[in-house]
Amino acid sequence: MSxxxxxxxxxxxxLVVEDLLAGGLxxxxxxxxxxxxAKLADLSGRGVSTARADFEDPASLKAAFQGADTVLLVSGSEVGKRVDQHRNAVQAAKDAGVGHIVYTSLLNAAESTLVLAPEHKATEEIIRASGLPHTLLRNGWYSENYEQQLQQARETGTVLTSAGAGRVASASRPDYAAAAAAVLRDPAAHAGAVHELSGDTAWTFDELAAAMGRVLGREVVVDNVTPEEHQAVLTGAxxxxxxxRFVVxxxxxxxxxxxxxTTGELSRLIGRPTTPLVETLGALV
Ligand SMILES: NC(=O)c1ccc[n+]([C@@H]2O[C@H](COP(=O)([O-])OP(=O)(O)OC[C@H]3O[C@@H](n4cnc5c(N)ncnc54)[C@H](OP(=O)(O)O)[C@@H]3O)[C@@H](O)[C@H]2O)c1
Structure with a gap:
């Protein structure tokens, strides 16, 4: 299996590479x-093959994917450019004779109104149209996304948000990585699957502030503002x-x-509960 x-x-x-290695692949x-x-040199030293693959350079993708049984396409980080980049990756997988493609999408990507959803939805459609056997990992929010707010809470004792009473079923990056590794170990068992992945608990921002307060050892409260006020505070800063506008x-x-x-699919895939928010925040302090 490659x-x-x-x-x-x-x-x-x-984290996915580390999980696969730890699992004995x-x-x-x-x-x-x-x-x-160069950022992969330590993995190379441990016997992992490494290759340059740039979503903007189709030849690099085709060469890196050549002969692979499975490709995990981790969505890129350049918001706004990703549909074309991911299209390049899917085409390269096809051209290179890849057997199965696994894509890290977004929770409820097809219906979500989240500003990030359209690029993921479009990528899913490209993957479906490719005819390649595939698995969609619709990842929910990372608890680690609150690292910056945690640092602000340390300094100011507040968490600024315009999310109102909205809840977030976040999980840790290692949780999502473990799910991806589980699928990569047995892709055929997940062919055609769309896994909606999220944390076991959906918390409110009051609960986020309480968790931050616990790990910081100080009182943290939520500053819940309107979207207009949020925009003004952010630009003022x-x-x-x-x-x-993107943050708001x-x-x-x-x-x-x-x-x-809270679908429970993530904990089912990884065979354990997802990591509690307070635990992930505690590791970021
Ligand atoms: N669900 C969530 O809460 C959440 C939060 C943040 C991000 N995400 C998504 O999940 C992905 C993985 O998260 P992460 O925390 O691992 O993000 P990350 O640390 O920023 O990693 C992004 C990876 O994408 C690579 N990349 C970016 N542009 C590329 C290109 N043109 N060609 C090839 N590779 C490219 C980066 O390579 P370089 O090292 O060269 O930059 C990096 O390896 C992100 O890219 C984003 O799509 C999800």
Whole structure:
């Protein structure tokens, strides 16, 4: 069995490689890829194959994917460019004779109003149209996404949000990585599957503040503002208009419950409960 992982220079891809190795998959059956292979040197030293694969360079993708049984396409991080980039990756997988493609999508990607959803939905459609056997891992929110707010809470004792009473069923990156690794170990068992993955518990921002308070050892309260006020505070703090709109847009989706579904599929796939929010925050302090 040979597995190629894109985005292995990033957090999630790296964790998937580590999970596969820890689970006993021989290192020479894994190819870790990224734009900058220097970041993969330590994995290479442990016997993992490494290759340059840039979503903007189809030839690099085809060469990296050649002969692979399975490719894990970790969604790229350049929001706005990803449909074309992912199309390049899917075409390369087809051209390279890959047997199965696994894609890290977004929770409820087909219906979600979250600002991030359209690129994931479009990528899913490209994968379906390719005719390749595939599995969609619709990842919910990472608990680690709150690292910056945690640092702000440490300094100010507040968590700024316009997410209102919206709930977030977040899980840790290692949880999502473990799910991807489980699928990669037996892709045929997940052919055609759409896994809606999220944490076991959907928390409110009051609960987020309480969890931050616990790990920081200080009182933390929520500063729940309107979207207009949120935009003004963010731009006033130096964020450009577009980035501020994006952040406020994410909170709008959160307020509407787009990150709140608790399907239980993630804990079922990894065979254990998902990591509690407070545990992930505690590791970030
Ligand atoms: N569900 C969530 O809460 C959530 C949160 C954040 C991100 N995400 C999504 O999940 C993905 C993985 O998360 P993460 O935490 O591992 O993100 P990350 O640490 O930013 O890693 C992103 C990976 O994508 C690679 N990449 C970006 N552009 C590329 C290109 N043009 N060609 C090839 N590779 C490219 C990066 O390579 P370089 O090392 O060269 O930059 C990196 O390896 C993200 O990319 C994003 O799509 C989801």
């Amino acid at each position: 597995v190629v992982i894109t985005g292995a220079t990033g957090h999630l891809g790296r 021989p290192a020479d059956q894994i190819t870790a890829t990224g734009r900058d292979t 130096g964020l450009d208009e577009g980035t501020a 847009g994410l909170d709008a989706g959160t307020r509407e419950g787009e990150l709140s579904s």
